[in-house]
Amino acid sequence: MKCFNHPDRDAVAICSVCGQGLCESCSVKIAGKFYCKPDADRVFGEEKQMMAEEFVRPTSIIVAAILFYILGALGIIWSVGIMASGSVASLLIGAQLVSPLIIGLIGLVLSMLYLIAGYWLWNGLREGGILGVVLSVISVSFSIPLLAAPFLAAVTAVLMVVGVVLIMLIAMSWNYLT
Numbered sequence: 266m267k268c269f270n271h272p273d274r275d276a277v278a279i280c281s282v283c284g285q286g287l288c289e290s291c292s293v294k295i296a297g298k299f300y301c302k303p304d305a306d307r308v309f310g311e312e313k314q315m316m317a318e319e320f321v322r323p324t325s326i327i328v329a330a331i332l333f334y335i336l337g338a339l340g341i342i343w344s345v346g347i348m349a350s351g352s353v354a355s356l357l358i359g360a361q362l363v364s365p366l367i368i369g370l371i372g373l374v375l376s377m378l379y380l381i382a383g384y385w386l387w388n389g390l391r392e393g394g395i396l397g398v399v400l401s402v403i404s405v406s407f408s409i410p411l412l413a414a415p416f417l418a419a420v421t422a423v424l425m426v427v428g429v430v431l432i433m434l435i436a437m438s439w440n441y442l443t
């Protein structure tokens with residue numbers, strides 16, 4: 266039998282997938298079996314892909330990531346709204362001196378960070394857990410003074426609870442993050 270790729274060379278092995286004859290330089294030996302190069306790539310490439318897809322994502326990570334996505338999306342809408350209507354912003358925050366534009370921009374950056382934290386958590390990255398805890402601690406502590414604001418009290422209370430829940434969810438899923 267000759268090598269499939271090199272008709273002038275004798276085959277030293279047979280691909281265990283396609284059965285082609287393989288010379289020394291065309292054969293790949295993996296775990297005691299011979300493969301031609303395309304089959305080795307296909308079989309073991311797929312196996313690697315399957316392992317990557319089988320990352321076991323616990324419910325706590327799924328819920329936390331979705332909450333970060335939702336908060337990030339709401340935050341972007343809120344920030345754009347604040348920037349669009351400066352008068353409403355001053356009314357709600359109660360600070361005429363602080364530019365709504367600056368508040369809106371800070372809100373936008375924080376919202377982006379929420380989306381990034383959600384994305385990292387979804388992919389099981391420890392950075393996502395760290396960023397998520399930092400963001401939640403910041404939002405909870407900055408929410409406390411807003412509890413006194415007449416229009417924001419209810420929303421702020423909900424956001425604070427969500428922040429605490431997020432910290433708990435991240436703590437629960439910490440060992441799954443790498």
Ligand SMILES: [Zn+2]
Nearest residue numbers: 280283301304
């Ligand atoms: Zn083959």
Ligand SMILES: [Zn+2]
Nearest residue numbers: 268271288291
């Ligand atoms: Zn060959």
